[in-house]
């Protein structure tokens with residue numbers, strides 16, 4: 051018997067149908083994958099199962115009983131836990147407070163009081179979390195404020211929280227989007243152990259490799275409907291791609307056949323990314339070159355991006371010898387100047403730094419580019435031009451639904467990401483920082499983005515590609531630099547490098563190597 | 568000549584109603600609800616406190632009744648803001664107007680005058696009880712906010728309500744509780760004015776104290792102890808102002824007197840203008 055059964059779930063928003071007909075059967079103790087294009091309705095279905103969204107109709111059966119889930123409170127009472135695609139962490143609170151939220155440990159002496167009035171006893175949670183962190187290799191500082199954490203660390207916090215709460219049914223909406231392969235590996239071992247203990251797990255991911263590695267069966271979503279469920283052992287990545295997008299998947303690869311110009315787009319010498327680090331960061335980037343930055347998050351990726359986006363701000367507190375962008379000394383430059391000179395940036399966390407969720411697509415499309423001449427007529431914004439640009443951008447990057455006036459929060463995660471990408475390349479930047487550029491994007495759209503990156507590179511764009519996806523770095527980069535402890539530890543030629551070598555360099559297992567670039 | 572100690576003691580007295588109101592405001596705002604109704608909540612508390620103390624002959628009962636009256640008015644505020652999801656700023660101001668009109672009306676109804684309640688005798692008044700209570704309240708709020716389960720809920724409700732909801736906790740209930748307690752505390756603040764600082768309720772007697780409490784809250788970055796310190800600063804200005812007033816008697820110093828009376832308001836303005844750095848503002852403040 052299935053532990054979770056969804057029948058004919060549907061949900062629409064105005065004329066936008068999110069879920070048309072979702073049917074799902076998940077057996078107890080199994081791991082079921084959910085696969086589908088961006089906007090296919092996966093997150094919506096998962097949120098319905100968690101009580102965050104009320105469906106327009108359909109039935110939800112759990113343990114053989116039909117349930118009405120009015121809020122996550124009801125879902126929690128049934129033992130359902132969820133990890134959201136977009137983190138649900140309160141920035142002003144620290145890690146441990148976020149983790150225990152909803153399942154707070156309290157002093158036993160106060161047990162006679164209602165829960166709300168009891169004192170927290172975080173010590174208990176702390177020792178359990180220390181154990182979980184050690185066991186699963188998910189280090190986070192429990193006392194750090196969320197706002198000080200990198201995206202990777204935030205993802206680890208979300209996972210820790212899921213392991214901490216006592217859920218029988220785990221819903222994971224893209225839990226691995228920014229984890230490194232090693233972290234994913236350890237996480238999956240854990241998931242399997244949980245399933246073996248009898249927990250039921252639903253996992254949404256765009257990574258076919260992961261689906262093949264961890265799931266027992268896979269359900270395919272297309273345009274709001276569940277079209278089929280296949281057993282993982284009877285399928286392969288090609289077939290999954292066929293089912294999902296209806297065509298075979300070609301692979302996009304850097305053929306290393308473009309001759310790079312000698313002109314430098316970016317020159318960094320001895321940039322201090324962290325005050326306590328022993329070494330400084332030196333690297334340069336030519337026009338028409340893709341430089342992949344590999345490395346475990348927290349080794350200086352965020353600082354590097356900050357330094358390039360807001361040089362004057364960043365350099366108030368950090369030292370540098372040379373910082374040149376398009377042959378100009380930019381040490382005193384402000385963000386706007388960088389953008390006007392041709393800096394584009396796809397930020398690591400789209401909600402934190404990339405978008406205004408309560409604004410529509412057009413307003414988001416001008417964000418950061420409001421000074422572009424094509425968007426202005428004297429002191430006024432030419433909204434007609436912005437609208438046209440937005441339309442073009444959405445079309446060229448396959449953003450759906452193609453509604454210019456829809457609030458950004460109403461686009462699916464992958465489509466939000468594609469919109470940022472479209473915006474940042476629209477003005478033909480000279481240097482593009484691509485930080486997790488394909489986070490949460492479906493395989494078809496990843497190909498599209500990769501193809502565009504390679505095209506732009508052929509036209510002379512310099513790209514700084516920072517990603518936790520080694521595959522992505524290996525497929526696209528002309529050169530690969532490993533960032534370790536706030537400095538470049540090693541560099542590889544893009545054509546002459548494979549995952550093992552890179553993985554080794556990243557974990558610091560390999561000694562020596564060239565330093566700096 | 569007044570000793571420094573005298574000034575400090577009188578500042579503490581003047582700050583007491585602000586402490587109550589500010590702790591009430593803190594509760595509401597940390598849970599994500601902008602509470603500009605503090606002024607009106609204090610006013611109804613001031614009236615109820617004096618009226619009940621007079622009728623029952625006990626300031627303690629008056630004080631408790633004032634808390635209840637504040638709670639009732641806060642429920643009205645909560646109904647419009649939380650249940651009907653109206654604009655919190657507009658409704659807060661509406662509650663203030665309602666209270667400003669309601670108090671003289673009730674006064675007329677019970678005591679046949681609109682200006683003030685009958686004056687309280689010495690045993691119907693407080694000497695320093697509310698001040699001690701306020702000390703206790705500040706310490707408890709500070710401790711509660713950081714160390715208790717509901718304190719955590721309130722903090723997250725004001726920062727990331729979806730995260731709270733997603734953890735299985737009903738945001739609306741948390742906010743309702745916070746708003747009601749905010750009414751209770753503001754009511755206490757009002758009663759402090761009419762039964763400790765003065766010996767009767769008089770029309771518009773709060774005179775902006777609710778807004779000063781909000782200013783102190785902003786100055787104190789929504790944290791209990793710094794907020795209490797902010798209130799003390801206003802109390803200090805107020806008591807210095809009163810002292811200076813007492814020393815100026817000549818007719819030609821009338822304008823100076825008025826200027827001095829403006830003191831606390833000017834300090835409020837400067838504090839607000841100088842202290843606005845929005846970094847620690849509860850992020851979801853004012854959202855529905």
Ligand SMILES: Nc1ncnc2c1ncn2[C@@H]1O[C@H](COP(=O)(O)OP(=O)(O)OP(=O)(O)O)[C@@H](O)[C@H]1O
Pocket residue numbers: 063066067068069086087088089090091092093094095135450451459460461462463464465490492
């Ligand atoms: N509140 C809303 N209002 C209008 N449309 C919405 C709303 N929420 C979701 N949608 C639409 O419903 C569709 C399904 O969204 P959903 O987030 O479930 O997609 P998804 O499969 O999770 O995609 P992704 O892989 O990009 O995360 C999208 O087209 C989206 O625009």
Ligand SMILES: [Mg+2]
Pocket residue numbers: 092093094135223462463464
């Ligand atoms: Mg999704």
